[in-house]
Structure formats: C-alpha cells, structure tokens
Amino acid sequence: MPRMAGSKRERPPTQRRNREAEVVEAAIDVFWRKGYSAATIQDVADHVGVLKGSLYHYISSKEDLLFTIFDESHRQAQEIAASVRAADGPAIEQLRTYFERYVRWYLDNVERVSLYLNEWRFLTGERYDTVVEQRRVNERFVRGLVEAAQAEGDVYPDVDAKYACFYILGAVNGIPTWYRRRGRQSPAQIARAYADMVVGTLRGTEPRSAPRRRAPAGTV
Amino acid sequence: MPRMAGSKRERPPTQRRNREAEVVEAAIDVFWRKGYSAATIQDVADHVGVLKGSLYHYISSKEDLLFTIFDESHRQAQEIAASVRAADGPAIEQLRTYFERYVRWYLDNVERVSLYLNEWRFLTGERYDTVVEQRRVNERFVRGLVEAAQAEGDVYPDVDAKYACFYILGAVNGIPTWYRRRGRQSPAQIARAYADMVVGTLRGTEPRSAPRRRAPAGTV
Amino acid sequence: MPRMAGSKRERPPTQRRNREAEVVEAAIDVFWRKGYSAATIQDVADHVGVLKGSLYHYISSKEDLLFTIFDESHRQAQEIAASVRAADGPAIEQLRTYFERYVRWYLDNVERVSLYLNEWRFLTGERYDTVVEQRRVNERFVRGLVEAAQAEGDVYPDVDAKYACFYILGAVNGIPTWYRRRGRQSPAQIARAYADMVVGTLRGTEPRSAPRRRAPAGTV
Amino acid sequence: MPRMAGSKRERPPTQRRNREAEVVEAAIDVFWRKGYSAATIQDVADHVGVLKGSLYHYISSKEDLLFTIFDESHRQAQEIAASVRAADGPAIEQLRTYFERYVRWYLDNVERVSLYLNEWRFLTGERYDTVVEQRRVNERFVRGLVEAAQAEGDVYPDVDAKYACFYILGAVNGIPTWYRRRGRQSPAQIARAYADMVVGTLRGTEPRSAPRRRAPAGTV
DNA sequence: CATGAATGAGCTTTCATTCAT
C-alpha cells in the first residue's frame, strides 16, 4: 500500500522491525569484544541505542541473551555435521570436507561462534547442561570420524585418537585469536588451508619410535 | 605466655612468610576457575583465608594481581625458547623439542599458563602493551622455526607458514579445555604426543593439488 | 465480513463491555494475594489477559485502581450502618445486628473488604484523607453504639468504650487471616458466631476488681 | 583503660559498636512505617546514616533483614508462652495471664511485633515455612488453653473454640492499628484491659438460643 | 480499543578499593 504524502512520517528504514535481532547482534558484538562477564547490559543498550531498561522487552536476562546467541550457533553446527554425515567416501575425506565447511562457517561468523566456543561456562543450571551436552555431541562426531580414519589406515595406529581430536579442535578453536575480517586471504582460502592441515596432522603424525619408513630412504 | 619485647607474637614457623606467594597462588586458582572478570577479590581473599581488605597489603589492584601472574609465565616461556635457541639441528627437530618442553611446562602449570594465554586482554594501558608484545615475541620465535623448517624442506613450500603457526599454537592453546590433572596419561606422555603432532602437521600437510602419493624425497 | 461504517467490528455479545469491572476484579484478586505494593500492573494485566499498556484505558494510575476498589467498599459499609441506624431496640442488639450483617458482607467480599481495611495507607494526598475520614466515620458509629449500650447498662461502666471498640473491630478485621471460602461453616453461621462474640465481649467483660458474681438478671 | 588527652578523638558515644543492632532497629522503623514491600533499602540506609551499599556489611539481603526482625520476636513470644505453661490454675486464668503479658510485650514493641504478625508473607522459601510453622505453634497454644477452659466449664460448650481463638487473636493483632506510644493509658493498663476483654469474650459469649440461664443470681 | 515499544527513575545487590584502628 503506497503511503500518501502527508502521512506522519516516512518511517526510518532500519529502525523498525527486528529490534530483537538487532539486540542479539549488538550483544554478539559487545560480548565478543569485552567478554561476557566484563560486558554490561548498558554496553549492549548503548550499541542498540536504547535505554538499558528497554532491552528487557527483548530479553529476560543477560544470561538469556547469551543462550540465545548459542542457540543459533548450535543449530548451524549441527547442520554442518549433518551435511557431512550424509556424504560417503573415506573418513579422512569426510573430515576434510567437514573442517572446510566448519572453518568457513566459523570465519563467516567469528564473533558469534567464538562466543559459543569460549563463553559457554557462564551459563548456569539447565542451560549450562544443555550446552555442555551439545558440545559433547559435536566432539563425539569428530572423534568418530577420526577413529574411522584410523581404522581405514589413514592414521597411524599408535596415534591416540583422543588427543588428536583435542589437538585439531583446539587448532580450529584458536581461529578468533588472529582472524581479522578483510585479511589478505579469503575465508574460502583459509578454510581450505585449515582443512588441509587437519588432514595433514592426521596423516602426517608418525609415532616417534617408528622407523622413518614412511618417507622413502635417504631423506632427512 | 609472656610476650617478648620486640616480637609481637611467636609465629608458627612454617605458616608465616610467603603470604604474597599464597595470594598469587589463590588468585591463579580463582581466576582460572571463574575467569578474571567474573572472579572477585572477595573470592581470592576467601581462598587465602583473610579479609578482602587485607589483600591490599600484597597487591595494589586486581589488575596488578593478574599482571603478576603473567610475569612469571612470561619469564618461564622465555626460558624455554632460550633453551631451544641454544640447541642446533634441523629446525623441525627444534620445533619438536620446543613444543615438547612447552607443552610439558603448560601441563605442569595449566591454570597459570592458561590465564596467561587467555585473559591477557583484561589488562589495560601499558601493561596491556607489554603483554601483547611478549606474546608477539613468542609467536615470532615459532614462526621463525617454521619458516626455517620450510626452507630446510620439511614443510611443503605451498603451506602458508603464518596459518601453520596459528594452527599449531591454537592446538596447544586448547590444552586447558580438556586437560585434567590425574588423567590416565602422564604429562610427559602427552607432551610427547603433542610435539609429534606438531611435527606431523608440518610434515604431513600437502597442498591440495599435489598428487596423493607423497613426494619422493629430495624433490623439493 | 464487510465492515459497517461506524462500527469497527461486530463484537462477541457477552464478552464486550465491563472490561472496566473485569480490571477492578482482577486488581482485587492480585492486590489481595500479593499486597498492593508488591503487586504489579503487569500482574493485573496478565490476569485480565491484556497487555499492561492497555490497562491504562480503564485506569489512570495504580493508585487510582486501589481507590476505586475502596470506593465500592465504603459505599456498602455505609449502607449497612444506615440499615442498622434505621432500626431501633436496645443498642446491644443493634450491635449484634450490625456485626452480623457486617461480618456477612465481609465474608462475601473478603478480598475487596480486606484491601479496604488494610491497604488504605498506600493512598496519598486527598485520597488518603478521604479514606481516613471514611474509616473514622465508621468507627464513630460503632463507638456510639457501644457507648449507648454502656449507658443502657449492658456494658460494665468501668469498661473503656474506646478499647472495647478497638478490640472488637480488630477481632472482625482479623477475619481474612484465616477465612477460606468453602470452609465447613457457612458465612451465615460464622457471621452469627462473630456477632454473638461481639455481644459476649461487651456483656461479659467485668472490671477485674468486681466480685466474680455476675449482676443478677433483670437488673438492667 | 583511661584515655589520655591527645588521643586522636574522644569517640562519638553512640556511633561506635552495634551498628548491626542499629541497622535492625532502623529497618523495623522503616518497614513498619512504609510496609516491607514499599520500604527500600535506601530508606533504611538513610535512617542509619550510611550509603545503601554499606548496609550489606550487616545483612545479606532485604529479606534476610526481615527475617532477623522476626527471629527475635518469635523467641520472645515463645518465652511468654513458656512462662505461662509453667504456671498452673484454671485455664481461663492462664489465658488472662498469657494475654496480659502478651499484650504488654506487644505494646512495648509494637513496630517489631506488628511486623512479625503482618508481614510474614513476604518471606520466601524455607524462611516462609519456618515462620508459618512458628505462628502455627503459637495459635495451637492459645487454642489448647481455650479448649481447656471450655472443658473446665468457663466457656459455653456451644461456642466454637476455633472461631473464638481467631476472634481473640484478631482483636489483639489489631493493636498496632490504633496504638500510639504516649497515649493516655499506660501499656500496663491497656494490657490489663485487653486481658480482661479476652476473658470477657470467652466467659460472656452465650449461644444465641440459650436462655439467659447463665448467671442465676449471685452464683459462680 | 489494543498493542507493543520505549522511557526514566529507581530498586536490590555487588564490588574494587580505602583507611582508621
């Protein structure tokens, strides 16, 4: 319906609708920059441009806001896992695919995902339990693939799958420490590089005592 | 019991002294468990068993306490780097040595080192700058070794040394997420496994276009 | 369904109207259960099933709502007094009648009357004065009857009419503390019992020095 | 130990010591005048003359403060009941004694006791349960005495002991509505008058249908 | 009429820090 001239005012384009999303977005930004504990509701309100009391139209508590942020992240993380589970091929290649998608997603949503991975311990009660369980599910998924890759001979049998998982997940988890948007390499390139390093870690790690039989003689 | 002139009271021999160290130790524990921001000076005082006002005999501020914790960590990190720099041999083996020592040290001081690696952003002003610089020095050290290893042919030339460093450091950084003292494997075993994975990552990561057969030695 | 000019929409026949009464009813319930101060406009709105903003179509302020509740109570209290004033017979019997009706009314409207008797101090300004005056009128009415009964010889002359009134009114006022609708005894029975106790208090209270023998019947 | 001239300052007589008691006293005053819900911690702090934050040295929450007030009241109420239980003599006289002491105590501590009797519902959880139970114990004590008096023939058998108790307790409960310290009559006199009215209520309440057969001339 | 967003003031509580004793 066209608005006639003379109608009160052309409503400012962004201001209306989706204040809720705006609030979440602001919270992501603030929590990410200051850390959840150090960040204040006031900070978030300032970011949105309303009084802090007004925020409580959209949230029921600061912790609730954090949980909301996690919720979306978890859902997306699940989707990625599901998309990989649907594929077939050797486990090691599934891992490559998984991590390429996962890192890509991470890079595209660093702030939000980083919160999900690093600030979950500030939840309490049931919400804490929920998130801890969610994380465990994801870890088990990766662990399963690594063990499969080991069974398929792509990882030395002496490598401890558990530590390998921790190592890999830690490496990926560390992304927000250094990643800055508008860096020289595109998210796609970085995702590819990381996925390759994951595969490299798994394929390339030889038990120390093992003769250097992998690399053909003469070397090193 | 008569009071001797000049000495308020006979103090229990061992308990006295080193209150300062006690305070730092308590802070490490508390900050580690709750996070620096969420932890309170009250928590620390409770841990030491004094009133919070009394803490200010030993510290000058909460942030100061955090900085003190960092200080020791930095010094030790430097020592490890120095000890490796002193050695010679191929860079890749220096990296193995470095990370074995580094992880071992990390595991033996998880709480403190973890704070050093994760809560540095809560410092302000000059202290912030100091710590950021310290961290950079360490990163550069690792980066140097990786690049050397690449020059020596132990890392594919197409691998991006920068990302490889980030990846490795992230993996190691992730240790506190899962490490629990009194786990099944000894710190020494874990350190060895991690060092091997570091080497594995570097040696094993092939650029994707490369044929799946590993390049026969000497090619590079 | 076509919209007729002049009538926004066909409203469901019974549900409409009396929203105002609904609001007052809800407020009575909420204020009674939580206390005026602790109750919130939100609580009332929830009870009515509208948003709190919408309540302001029917009320002009929270205090206004309280005053409205008082208004009806006061009017009914007056009616009861008037109906008794119209009767004649000995004062003590008028008191019996009055309290039987009063208690009956109280029981039938516990929540509302209880608010009237106990939350009046939260009014401010003129409204406060109004209600205080109303209450005083009622007290004077009872006081008058008690003094008359004393003049007529149904109350020992040494009994202090003022305290007797306070005592009686307090007793009646206490009803909401224990009364639960659907108790074993009917409101009528309770009202009767209370009225009898009022009379009992007045007739039965002997000055302590008085000999234990009761004044012989008929003397009055 | 005598203080020498020249010592920093003669400490202001009241200011020191017992801040805790001062806080409770202030809270009693404020809660009593405004009602617990409407009263603010700020009010209490103003009364004590400190910043509101400072109050939390002495209390752990507003509700805790209320509970503290109740605690002393409950203890004293128990003592009174105990002192009466220790006596013997006819139940009706025990009731007289009990209420004389109880009312006396009430008058001497109107604000505090009134809070105990009227604001208990603002407690929550365990504390609520505790106080409800305490109150029940007291009611049972009075109820026991009334029933004993009835068994001993001092109360008409048709009188419902339950309602008689509610009535009496309500009457006494009503004291704070009108009592002002420095009234014309002394607390002792009022207590006596009230105790007599309690006895009067019990002895004087005849079932309505009953012939005036009580008090055959000269008897009892 | 009703909505729902927003306000602004104020609430309870927390906390790093200071300081006289």
Added chain:
DNA sequence: AATGAATGAAAGCTCATTCAT
C-alpha cells in the same frame, strides 16, 4: 600485618507510565 567498616560507582533488573500506530 590484619581487621572491618565504609565508600562510591556501577551492575542487572523492575516497573508505572506514555504514546504512536
């Protein structure tokens, strides 16, 4: 050294009320 009281600022949250739509 240690205490314990106090501060002052700020935190998270609530709530009566307003108002454009």
